[in-house]
Amino acid sequence: MRHRILIVEDDEIFLRPLQRTLEVAGYEVLVAPSGEDAVDLLKNDDVDLVLTDKRLPGIDGVEVVRQLTLDPARLAVVVMTAYGTIGSAVEAMRLGAEDYLVKPFEAAEVLMVLRRAIEFQELKAANRATIRRNQERFTLKNIVARTAVMQEVFDLVGSVAGLDTTVLIYGETGVGKELLARSIHFSGARKDRPFVAVNCAAIPEELFESELFGFRKGAFTGASETRRGLFQMANGGTLLLDEIGEMPLALQSKLLRAIEEKRVTPIGSDRVVEIDLRFIATTNKDLQPELERGTFRRDLFYRLSVLPIRVPALRERIEDIPLLAQHFLAASARRSKKAVRAITPDAMHALRRYAWPGNVRELENVIERAVIVAKSDTITDVERFLTGDSERPRVDLSLSFREAKGRLVEEFERAYFTGLLEAHGGKLAGVARHADMDSKNLWEKLTKYGLRRQGHAEEASGESSAG
DSSP states (O other): OOOOOEEEEEOHHHHHHHHHHHHHOOOEEEEEESSSHHHTTTTTTTOOOOESSSOOOSOOHHHHHHHTSSSSSSSSEEEEEGGHHHHHHHHHHHOOEEEEEESSSSSSHHHHHHHHHHHHHHHHHHHHHHHHHHHHHHGGGGGGSSSHHHHHHHHHHHHHTTSSOOEEEEEEEEHHHHHHHHHHHHTTTTTTTTEEEEEEESOOGGGHHHHHHHHTTTTSOOOOBBBOHHHHTTSSEEEEEGGGGGGGHHHHHHHHHHHTEEEOOOOOOOOOOEEEOOOEEEESHHHHHHHHHTSSHHHHHHHSSEEEEEEOGGGGGGGGGGHHHHHHHHHHHHHHHHOOOOOOOOOOHHHHHHHOOTHHHHHHHHHHHHHHSSSSSOOOOOGGSSOOOOOSSSOOTTTTTHHEEEEHHHHHHHHHHHHHHHHHTOOOOHHHHHHHHOOHHHHHHHHHHHHHHHHHHHHHHHHHHHH
């Protein structure tokens, strides 16, 4: 796609070679001799970037920037200036210009600056689109539930979403704690700002400070560049401290200090960085016993649990299961491009009487598998995808951990690829697209599980019948 650039310049001698340079580089170029003409032209014409001289008849380039950047989503602006007016160019950047060029400049320089400005504007546009999608997706109205216990959760979330109150969300694995945290963020005043999730259990103790607070180049061995920490990345928005109960005790005091002081000092730096954050924490553990044992700090617990919200397990809201199952069915059918629309009463009864140790996440996975292997528009059997024992999956306890894990992985992969072959009529291209795998890796998997002959035969049969 050719990008359109508007040059605002009244000096014909300077304008013509500049216009030619941009056209040769592949840009579509429009020209306006004054700031007023540029503003009028842009009322009816769309461009990707405005390249404006600072000194113009009538309103100057700084005023052009001010008027054109009232809507920051619209376009990028670059200001051209002479040596004596760099201060004005800096003022233009403060108002929203992406960059400035000092006259005279080389063709390579202007092309680099324009390319960078357009790319940055496109990145900002993509980021705004992502934020809009998240604001639409992560709202309470999109959380599938109608039971009274979940309505109580929604009432709590609704009361705190617009505030900066620190929230502790707790519940079993798979109940949707992070989804609820995102809904709080994208329903509140910080919804246009970053949402950053950090898995506290996944950060090694020796990397904790550098990951959260950042570091300066040369601060330690391997610090080859200055890097912002997660606190700084989330600045102005929300930081989700996921699985806070897994954080080692030695790290909790450092986290508490950063939360209370709202400032961090990157490793190797003597400059304190102020942070403006909302904190949300989640845990699948009951922290009260941890407090009694001294493995979780009381002061950190009380700092995080200003408003505790418990998300009930799926077995505590059985009436939500049919609603959730239909929701996941529609989503899975859409992804699989299959016309699966219903679940039989017997299959739904099996879903309702199951204990769901993996909660909503497990239900979603079960429905996904059932859709993949379904041979009609109705799911008739789900029990083969349930563990049978709600406390633990069926495993051979005589095996070592490595052997048992490997066997479970193999059983899943064999069932997965068998189901995909059935779903796509043996068409390997369709299976590869669905699994998001290249043909070589897919072929190796089919060979490993003895499925190559089936897939090859059915694909060959499909090709001959199509011919």
